[in-house]
Amino acid sequence: MIKKSLHLREDHLSKPQKQLEILSNGIFKDGSLPTFKHKISNRQDHPLRANKLEILQLNLGYMCNQVCEHCHVDAGPDRKEIMSKDTMLQCLDVIKKTGVHTLDLTGGAPEMNPNFRWFVEEASKLGIADFIVRSNLTIIKANKKYHDLPLFFKEHNIHVVSSMPHWTKGKTDKQRGDGVFQKSIEALQELNEIGYGMPGSSLKLDLVYNPSGAFLPGDQTALEIEFKRNLITDFQINFHNLFAITNLPISRFLDYLLVSDNYEDYMYTLVDAFNPAALANVMCTNTLSVSWDGWLYDCDFNQMLELKVNSKLKHINDFNEEVLWNRDIVISQHCYGCTAGAGSSCQGSVI
């Protein structure tokens, strides 16, 4: 298992420019596979344009207590990029000014941001319909100061979304690190105890499934049935929905694809599975992703590739919903990850 981020190892793939070069050269340059732009160029969805802003996703920082093999953020304990309170205040202003119905906090481990609780308290006063925190579960068990997080989430009616690559220990620990499975199980049981994820409960607990390897997620509904059956039987754990998310070929997952000699096959798989119905529902058309330092992106993946929004304003300092509306979405070959099969978004399948 990888113990260090690409950033800490000073690996060439820690540079977004290098990743974009790989995604544009080779099989895409020699014409073996069409570029994403070419693939969608004769469709009515081209160019992809931003519609009304509905989901605001804030990356509170790249620091994380885990170093998962597939992480597209290249997060880890060594990452020091953390959103400041000033930027958080600007985000609160944006929430007030816009009609976003979903606020989605991610990271890294967003809970490791020192102003996380203050921000949640302030944001929860604004009456957002769906307030998501992407919690990796183990953070709850990582340190005494995080042990009361489940109650804090409950107090603010937070919708908890957590990663769980499999219902077995072996696959989970391989992807996310030794001991992660056991801690995740304990955290899920604690969340269940206070009502999260229980049938009929308004305290929403959803799980995210990322394939642990160079293959696409299977049918989301079928996987959800398997997860539920196994987690109930083995651990008496309940949850609401499973979001099946495709791994996009960037950062540490791209590194894995290249090192394991799976890159070309994986890209063929993504391109062969291109689904126009998924293209019509990609998340970037109603989402805005804000980085720890306030830059604006069409999605969290573009953030990691440093592909800022295609607009004359690119920073939260200058936020203006009207100017950002109808902007062209910035695309590259990684976008095939969101249009393969049943599609993929931070909320799982899109069709």
Next chain:
Amino acid sequence: MSKTYYNTEDLRKFKNITDWSEELGEKFFEYYGSVFKEGALTAREKSLIALAVSHVVKCPYCIDAYTKDGLQKGITKEEMMEAVHVGAAIESGATLVHGVQMMNKYEKLSM
């Protein structure tokens, strides 16, 4: 690169068989797609059967395809290996049950 009879890239070209016989090719793929749909058996059960049969007919393309399909469906390696053993047991059983024919013939020819 050494030339072999089996090339992994050829699996991607499977659909090209339709180029030389459109009607039969399309009928086959339509049939194939229908077979693997969720029915009285789940898609998961069908995937495991396909994996076992892939080994019995010793088709490297099929083994690649249904190992990947199993991973996509969340099938564990223990389940996959048990399925392969089911195929192997039937195949070896099919060999061994012919031992009865050998025994019959032996007895018939012997005084």
